[in-house]
Amino acid sequence: AQSVTQPDIHITVSEGASLELRCNYSYGATPYLFWYVQSPGQGLQLLLKYFSGDTLVQGIKGFEAEFKRSQSSFNLRKPSVHWSDAAEYFCAVELMEYGNKLVFGAGTILRVKS
């Protein structure tokens, strides 16, 4: 079955430090990949997406992600974290079968310490 794994439930980084959030997927074909961010009590905001082409994609708020087919990974990175980046981050795969549904990972909670 298709699945998305985010191995880190919680990550704490210092403000100004770099960040990498891991995401692995299990899917037969090349999927459409997304990273969403969710602040407490809020809906999901799209950070970036990969459909095809350049495997390094740029998103909003200074985030980027790299698609690595050989590793079935789509890790999210940011060179310098700001306190406002504290939130929960979800990786998702879009499956194009009987509609287009998103399959989400369990999420990674990012804490930023000053």
Next chain:
Amino acid sequence: ETGVTQSPTHLIKTRGQQVTLRCSSQSGHNTVSWYQQALGQGPQFIFQYYREEENGRGNFPPRFSGLQFPNYSSELNVNALELDDSALYLCASSEDAPQEQFFGPGTRLTVL
């Protein structure tokens, strides 16, 4: 351009009751999807509607049903509520797939 809106924001029901949650999609978006997000988990796909027809369904029982209307609004109905139905319910709209899905702020349902 207005975003996706959902109502109500919060809702408390008792076990066995029925509930209707509402969503207003972005204008021009033909597709609406509903997701259930239990505490501490990622969102789970419930179903999707495209031009008022069901276009995909996740692993949810038939007591979860939906409707989509021509005016870009939609409903999620849940009958015979169970305690495990307590969750944040998110709707998301999009143009024809594959496209970004735009999420609403969600409805927090508590079943007592």
